Amino acid sequence: MTIHTPVPPVETIPAEATGPAVRAVSPAPIGMLAELTHRCPLRCPYCSNPVDLERRSAELDTATWVRVLHEASALGVLQVHLSGGEPTARRDIAEIVRACAETGLYSNLITAGIGVTRERLEGLADAGLDHVQLSFQGADAATTDRVAGLPRAHERKLELAAWVRALGLPLTVNVVVHRANIVQVPLFLELALDLGAKRIEIAHAQYYGWALRNRSALMPTREQVGVAIATVEAARERLRNRIVIDAVLPDYYARYPKPCMQGWGRQSLNVTPSGRVLPCHAAETIPGLQFWNVRDRSVADIWRDSPAFNAYRGTDWMQEPCRSCARRERDWGGCRCQALAIAGDAAATDPACHLSPLHARMGALADADAGTDGAAYDYRRYATEPAEPLS
């Protein structure tokens, strides 16, 4: 699965100076990423799941997920992103959606669109599903099928998109952009419009886990990134009334880091298939962090007291140049996992920031990777293929 913006931006409703207006929601958990399973029929080489995938036998049961959803809602979570792996690989997905609806949580199904029958989707709609986010690996069948590592994937995604719209559910098309599909950005926009999507998420690959492993096969050039960004910006204006375009920028070539998760432990949490609660989906790459599990503790206790959540909360943990930076509560130091991956220290400034002493090295890494042509993918897979079936 791909999750690049699990924290929704808290927006202000546009209004004239004297008219009704909105203010920012206070820092509190507003979003939860529920990674229901790591099982997935796709094998995308940039999957945001950890390299060490969890097995079905380790997954939380239905009752525990229902309890977690109710606890999250009581804590203040407003939106739940039902993800994976492929969330519909769980037989109890409708019960989980119903639990969201019952407790007032806005439910967002993040799906690859494979293996979902029309009846199954109708069941989710009836259970109160609010929104469907469907991934496309390419704008055409050849690209999608190759990147996803699955024959006929594109065709089945198109079919699911049509069902989503026929059921009256709002559709977002999600695209992860990398070397093999970056020239297709205009085609992705057309595809989303053709499918009746009201929103498209164009996320440049973020290099953790599988994507870090495949970075040399995925990294586009600076020039390609520049063209893609300009294309999106132009489309945003041109298509303003037709589709919402959300972009996740590529940070290897950036000047400022992304405000990862809008700050560690500040707005959202992530529950893994086996119940560990993480500040972000890649947090387990940071050694020494202690993650608590919903099997042992309530979501509220974990949010407040878990050592992992408190490790990089706020700004006290920061080193220079972050500590005295005017942007410290805007960028939140960037990404801890990337600081670890590139700088070798999770408390360092994210090297995506031009103020990091490692910034030039990070750009050079990207340039070097972008220059390696035709590297083969190391597709997402279990360390040894699971004996258990996919669903």
Place this chain on the structure above:
Amino acid sequence: MTQSPLGEAPSSHVPDSAVPRLPRGVRFRRDEARGGWVLLAPERILQPDPVAVEILTRIDGAATLGAIVDSLSVAFNADRARIDADVRAFLGGLVEKGFVEFGP
């Protein structure tokens, strides 16, 4: 659309008999944890101010635009034309984002 919500926004052409509603995928609810209300949409959380809340709570899928403006004019004992302009500007902004739609 390039006009400002104050100017030639689409909602200024919407008849009083039109019924504003929240499309599927948009929900307006209390936010007990933080107090107040929120408008939830795909990957968006909006926190309306008290005036916006007064407008949004009157959107029930049955009330017409005209009836909502009437109700607000009475509730706030305010000039109807002014309320009408404010409501249209506000809803125009939400229509543009797909968070509100008008039906017959």
